[in-house]
Amino acid sequence: MNLKIGVIKGDGIGPEIVTEAMKVLDKVAGVYGHTCDYTQLLMGGASIDVHGVPLTDETIAEAKACDAVLMGSIGGDAKTSPWYKLEPSKRPEAGLLKIRKALNLFANLRPAVLYEELKGACPLKEEITEGGFDMMIMRELTGGLYFGERKTEEIDGVMTAKDSLTYNEEEIRRIAKRGFDIAMKRRKKVTSVDKANVLDSSRLWRKVVEEVAKDYPEVAVENMLVDNCAMQLVKDPKQFDVILTENMFGDILSDEASMVTGSIGMLASASLNETKFGLYEPSGGSAPDIAGKGIANPIATILSAAMMLRFSFDLDKEADAIEAAVAKVLKDGYRTIDIMSEGKTQIGTEEMGNLISENI
Amino acid sequence: MNLKIGVIKGDGIGPEIVTEAMKVLDKVAGVYGHTCDYTQLLMGGASIDVHGVPLTDETIAEAKACDAVLMGSIGGDAKTSPWYKLEPSKRPEAGLLKIRKALNLFANLRPAVLYEELKGACPLKEEITEGGFDMMIMRELTGGLYFGERKTEEIDGVMTAKDSLTYNEEEIRRIAKRGFDIAMKRRKKVTSVDKANVLDSSRLWRKVVEEVAKDYPEVAVENMLVDNCAMQLVKDPKQFDVILTENMFGDILSDEASMVTGSIGMLASASLNETKFGLYEPSGGSAPDIAGKGIANPIATILSAAMMLRFSFDLDKEADAIEAAVAKVLKDGYRTIDIMSEGKTQIGTEEMGNLISENI
Numbered sequence: 001m002n003l004k005i006g007v008i009k010g011d012g013i014g015p016e017i018v019t020e021a022m023k024v025l026d027k028v029a030g031v032y033g034h035t036c037d038y039t040q041l042l043m044g045g046a047s048i049d050v051h052g053v054p055l056t057d058e059t060i061a062e063a064k065a066c067d068a069v070l071m072g073s074i075g076g077d078a079k080t081s082p083w084y085k086l087e088p089s090k091r092p093e094a095g096l097l098k099i100r101k102a103l104n105l106f107a108n109l110r111p112a113v114l115y116e117e118l119k120g121a122c123p124l125k126e127e128i129t130e131g132g133f134d135m136m137i138m139r140e141l142t143g144g145l146y147f148g149e150r151k152t153e154e155i156d157g158v159m160t161a162k163d164s165l166t167y168n169e170e171e172i173r174r175i176a177k178r179g180f181d182i183a184m185k186r187r188k189k190v191t192s193v194d195k196a197n198v199l200d201s202s203r204l205w206r207k208v209v210e211e212v213a214k215d216y217p218e219v220a221v222e223n224m225l226v227d228n229c230a231m232q233l234v235k236d237p238k239q240f241d242v243i244l245t246e247n248m249f250g251d252i253l254s255d256e257a258s259m260v261t262g263s264i265g266m267l268a269s270a271s272l273n274e275t276k277f278g279l280y281e282p283s284g285g286s287a288p289d290i291a292g293k294g295i296a297n298p299i300a301t302i303l304s305a306a307m308m309l310r311f312s313f314d315l316d317k318e319a320d321a322i323e324a325a326v327a328k329v330l331k332d333g334y335r336t337i338d339i340m341s342e343g344k345t346q347i348g349t350e351e352m353g354n355l356i357s358e359n360i
Numbered sequence: 361m362n363l364k365i366g367v368i369k370g371d372g373i374g375p376e377i378v379t380e381a382m383k384v385l386d387k388v389a390g391v392y393g394h395t396c397d398y399t400q401l402l403m404g405g406a407s408i409d410v411h412g413v414p415l416t417d418e419t420i421a422e423a424k425a426c427d428a429v430l431m432g433s434i435g436g437d438a439k440t441s442p443w444y445k446l447e448p449s450k451r452p453e454a455g456l457l458k459i460r461k462a463l464n465l466f467a468n469l470r471p472a473v474l475y476e477e478l479k480g481a482c483p484l485k486e487e488i489t490e491g492g493f494d495m496m497i498m499r500e501l502t503g504g505l506y507f508g509e510r511k512t513e514e515i516d517g518v519m520t521a522k523d524s525l526t527y528n529e530e531e532i533r534r535i536a537k538r539g540f541d542i543a544m545k546r547r548k549k550v551t552s553v554d555k556a557n558v559l560d561s562s563r564l565w566r567k568v569v570e571e572v573a574k575d576y577p578e579v580a581v582e583n584m585l586v587d588n589c590a591m592q593l594v595k596d597p598k599q600f601d602v603i604l605t606e607n608m609f610g611d612i613l614s615d616e617a618s619m620v621t622g623s624i625g626m627l628a629s630a631s632l633n634e635t636k637f638g639l640y641e642p643s644g645g646s647a648p649d650i651a652g653k654g655i656a657n658p659i660a661t662i663l664s665a666a667m668m669l670r671f672s673f674d675l676d677k678e679a680d681a682i683e684a685a686v687a688k689v690l691k692d693g694y695r696t697i698d699i700m701s702e703g704k705t706q707i708g709t710e711e712m713g714n715l716i717s718e719n720i
């Protein structure tokens with residue numbers, strides 16, 4: 001099989017970590033008789049430097065011509081990057097919002113997993129995480145406050161800013177279905193998170209999710225208010241299987257959940273549309289402070305590549321091989337600095353990529 | 361001094377915990393030569409039962425005639441209470457939103473403190489909380505998504521729900537000033553939380569906060585994105601002094617922070633307007649599952665009464681006396697069930713109130 005993959009190396013540590021993921025993809029392709037055909041795409045700060053904008057229409061067209069896109073990270077240091085002197089619509093993250101909308105990537109999957117081997121890095125006490133946890137945050141990615149009309153204007157001499165949060169039942173239904181489909185392949189539990197005691201959009205969300213739930217009688221479903229969910233993630237993360245939520249709540253809760261694992265450098269993510277196409281990227285940011293030092297953890301990106309094989313190419317065996325290789329290298333005691341602990345062997349970005357490759 | 365205090369006992373554990381707080385208030389008043397003049401006010405489920413609505417205009421008028429209001433908790437069990445069969449605008453929480461707006465309670469202060477004595481209940485590992493933490497969440501309470509226009513309608517045959525998030529510079533300025541004023545009495549650090557890389561309202565928020573900051577040269581101020589803040593609360597809560605944020609973000613982050621302390625039954629809150637008037641209530645909910653059992657922790661409500669003495673009546677000595685009595689009782693090893701640990705003495709709601717009273 002020929003895999004046509006768009007590659008956005010991105011900003012900060014992006015180029016380093018993507019290079020290792022490509023190395024691993026090439027290895028797995030070699031072993032299983034596939035070929036990877038990469039198209040380099042510019043986005044974020046790297047695109048601003050060349051084109052003056054974070055994402056050009058040509059890049060979007062090129063991305064659409066690929067089967068999937070692998071991405072490093074977008075953005076820089078808001079305090080020091082010259083990009084952050086630009087108006088908001090020209091900043092690196094604007095490219096991220098634009099590509100999500102342009103490619104209709106409405107379903108954002110963010111696993112938050114406590115790795116047994118890395119329990120030491122988890123900020124929670126052992127009695128809470130005993131036995132580990134493994135949840136999937138399913139975040140709606142193309143609606144809500146992120147894409148509503150907004151306006152800042154003077155009203156009676158007072159500056160006033162307005163954002164709007166809109167969802168229609170079709171947008172809710174398609175993400176809910178994805179959430180339940182994923183739950184069927186997991187532990188068959190969906191926690192739908194909203195703020196239905198306040199928001200109209202949340203009341204519609206809850207209604208539609210309850211309708212969709214009827215088509216999945218095997219799945220246990222519960223509604224949880226977003227403020228309560230923010231508490232429960234800290235109090236008892238083991239209770240969750242799939243968390244299904246809208247865009248802004250998903251942004252906040254997925255980041256909280258990833259920090260609760262203690263190993264954000266390990267967490268992959270996928271953003272999918274109605275087809276097999278997907279954008280795959282690590283959950284963490286561009287970490288400009290350590291860029292170019294060869295110490296960033298490439299595992300999240302490598303696991304994102306595994307998600308890509310699984311979701312966009314249906315290559316489950318190949319994805320399993322990558323995940324097994326990652327597990328093996330961790331078991332053998334190799335760690336990048338972010339997940340380092342006593343008695344383990346500290347290695348750099350490239351060495352980590354090499355070791356995972358060798359284990360495939 | 362005669363303290364004219366409105367009392368909303370509320371739902372669930374509300375009546376039990378408020379009774380203990382009144383007992384403590386009466387004791388402190390007696391010792392320091394004041395009198396408490398209480399006016400009982402109905403709100404929430406208790407008001408629905410009597411008047412069919414969660415808050416009547418008469419109750420609002422009576423509340424306004426008081427110097428301050430002490431409240432238990434509002435709401436019931438969404439799964440079983442008959443109140444939750446009512447349409448949203450008639451449910452208990454609607455009273456909460458209505459009273460906030462009617463009394464213009466724009467500044468919601470929620471302390472999140474790790475009590476040295478109760479470290480065992482904290483979900484975070486000891487190495488993270490070493491030395492304790494003590495932050496104050498300052499949440500804007502009368503604007504944003506909570507009070508924007510909302511509408512659910514069929515558009516081209518598709519049900520569509522819309523909420524809106526509006527802030528003007530005056531609303532932002534007054535809460536920011538309160539935040540900085542509080543910081544001046546604390547460790548002089550303000551973390552202003554927004555989502556300025558996406559929302560217009562957040563960009564205006566950031567601009568106004570930066571303007572207000574100029575009047576407080578002694579206060580260190582930083583901007584933090586809400587998703588990052590949700591992570592930092594788990595990773596390193598010690599970094600925070602005052603967190604200043606808008607209504608919805610404040611709802612989520614204050615609940616997360618309270619759970620991070622592990623002792624939500626200890627956390628007070630105050631909601632203030634431009635005058636000395638305030639509404640004081642525990643941070644936790646109505647806990648219908650343990651209502652009437654005499655086991656609820658009254659300390660959060662008792663500490664809310666102390667906040668009332670401090671903020672609405674400028675009775676600092678009296679507030680100190682309550683706080684010292686709480687600390688003493690904890691030090692003596694008395695615990696309600698929610699904060700119980702090995703080797704301590706478990707007592708009920710009333711006993712806890714009595715002991716705190718006796719220590720004043």
Ligand SMILES: CC(C)[C@H](C(=O)O)[C@@H](O)C(=O)O
Pocket residue numbers: 093096251557558587
């Ligand atoms: C950079 C930002 C616009 C983005 C978001 O809020 O979606 C990021 O936080 C994320 O979660 O991918």
Ligand SMILES: CC(C)[C@H](C(=O)O)[C@@H](O)C(=O)O
Pocket residue numbers: 197198227453456611
């Ligand atoms: C009950 C609900 C409307 C309320 C809110 O969201 O403000 C509560 O969660 C709180 O934080 O006081």
